[in-house]
Amino acid sequence: MLRSGGSSAGVRAVLAGALLLAGLAVASCSAGPDDGGGGGSGKDDPNGKVTVVYQANAIQPADxxxxxxxxxxxVLEQVAGWVNTSLALPHDLVVNVTERVPPGVTDAVTQPDGRTIFIPPSFLTRIAEVSGTVAKTVKRPALFPADEFHADDLTALSTQFIFGHEMGHALQRQFPLANLGLEEDAADGFASFYTVNEVGPGPSLATALLFDELARQEGRLTLExxxxxHPVTQQRxxxxxxxxEGSDPKRFSGPLVGPGYLPKTRAPLCPQAWAMLNYGWWxxxxxxxxxxxxxxxxKxxxxxxxQLIAETKALAKKLDQLRSEQ
Ligand SMILES: [Zn+2]
Incomplete structure (x- = not known):
C-alpha cells in the first residue's frame, strides 16, 4: 500500500501563518431525536423539493x-436548486435557519430521516468569527481571489460546503443510499462532489482554511x-x-502542492481518489x-x-516510482 503519511508540519507551518477556536464538529451531525419540523406529507413523493426557510423571528440580534x-x-439556495433540478427526492426537505432547534443542537444537523436540516444562526456566527480570524491572520493562498479573501465571502463559501455536507446526509437518508464507508466521510464527499463540479474551488479552499484554524484551536488530539x-479535523x-487538486491537477497542483498546502506524499493519489468519488456519487x-x-x-x-478507468491506469503506471520515493 502507498503511504500517504509524512509530517504535516511543513504544511501546517504554511497554513499556520496564523490560524485558532474549537469545536464546530462535535457530536454526530446526523444523529439525534427527530422532533419534527420536517416537510412533506409523509407519503412517498418522487417530486420532493428542498426549501430553505429563514425564520426571521428566531434569529438573535448577535447572529x-x-x-x-x-x-x-x-449559497444555500444554490445547493437546494441543484438538488431540485437534478434529483427526484422521495420526500420534501426543509432547511430551517432558526434558533428553534432540537435540544442540544449547536451545529448544522440533518435529522435521521433526511427531511429536515437545522442551521442554528449562532453556528453561522461562529463560522463568521473563525473566517474573520482566517482573513486577518492567514496569508492568502494564491488560488484564492484577493477580492473574496475577507470574512463575509469566506463565511458564505464555507457555509456552502458545510451545507453540502448536510445535503449529503439528507440524500443518504432519504433514498437511502448504499454506503461503503463511514457516513460522515460520504457526507464530506458529497460536499466536495457538489461544490467542485458546480461551484469551483472557493468552497473547498475556504473550508480547508476554516478547518485548519479550528484544528489549531482544538489543539492536542483527544480521545473524543x-x-x-467524523474524521479528525486536520485530516478533513x-x-x-x-x-x-485531483479534480484538475493541471490547474491546482502548482498552487496547492508547490507551496505545501497539500503534501507531496498525498498529492499523487488525488486524481484517482477524485475520479473514484466523482464516479461514486454520479x-x-x-x-x-x-x-x-x-x-x-x-453522460x-x-x-x-x-475518467476513473484512465486515472486508475495512470496510477498503476507510476506506482512503483511513488512507492520507492516514500
Ligand atoms: Zn455530518
Missing amino acids: RHAVAVVRKSR GLSSD VFNFLCYL TQLKPHFSEPFQARGD EQQRAHD
Whole structure:
C-alpha cells in the first residue's frame, strides 16, 4: 500500500501563518431525536423539493450579520436548486435557519430521516468569527481571489460546503443510499462532489482554511476527537484539498502542492481518489435523477466512469516510482 503519511508540519507551518477556536464538529451531525419540523406529507413523493426557510423571528440580534451574509449570497439556495433540478427526492426537505432547534443542537444537523436540516444562526456566527480570524491572520493562498479573501465571502463559501455536507446526509437518508464507508466521510464527499463540479474551488479552499484554524484551536488530539464519527479535523482539511487538486491537477497542483498546502506524499493519489468519488456519487445518484436531468446525468456518470478507468491506469503506471520515493 502507498503511504500517504509524512509530517504535516511543513504544511501546517504554511497554513499556520496564523490560524485558532474549537469545536464546530462535535457530536454526530446526523444523529439525534427527530422532533419534527420536517416537510412533506409523509407519503412517498418522487417530486420532493428542498426549501430553505429563514425564520426571521428566531434569529438573535448577535447572529443577524452572519445570517444576512449567508442569505444574501444565496449559497444555500444554490445547493437546494441543484438538488431540485437534478434529483427526484422521495420526500420534501426543509432547511430551517432558526434558533428553534432540537435540544442540544449547536451545529448544522440533518435529522435521521433526511427531511429536515437545522442551521442554528449562532453556528453561522461562529463560522463568521473563525473566517474573520482566517482573513486577518492567514496569508492568502494564491488560488484564492484577493477580492473574496475577507470574512463575509469566506463565511458564505464555507457555509456552502458545510451545507453540502448536510445535503449529503439528507440524500443518504432519504433514498437511502448504499454506503461503503463511514457516513460522515460520504457526507464530506458529497460536499466536495457538489461544490467542485458546480461551484469551483472557493468552497473547498475556504473550508480547508476554516478547518485548519479550528484544528489549531482544538489543539492536542483527544480521545473524543479520535473516536468521533467524523474524521479528525486536520485530516478533513487535507481530504478537501486532495479532492480539489485531483479534480484538475493541471490547474491546482502548482498552487496547492508547490507551496505545501497539500503534501507531496498525498498529492499523487488525488486524481484517482477524485475520479473514484466523482464516479461514486454520479453512480449512486443515477437511479434518482429527475427526468429532465437524466440525459445529462447519464453522460456525466459515463464520463466519470471513463475518467476513473484512465486515472486508475495512470496510477498503476507510476506506482512503483511513488512507492520507492516514500
Ligand atoms: Zn455530518
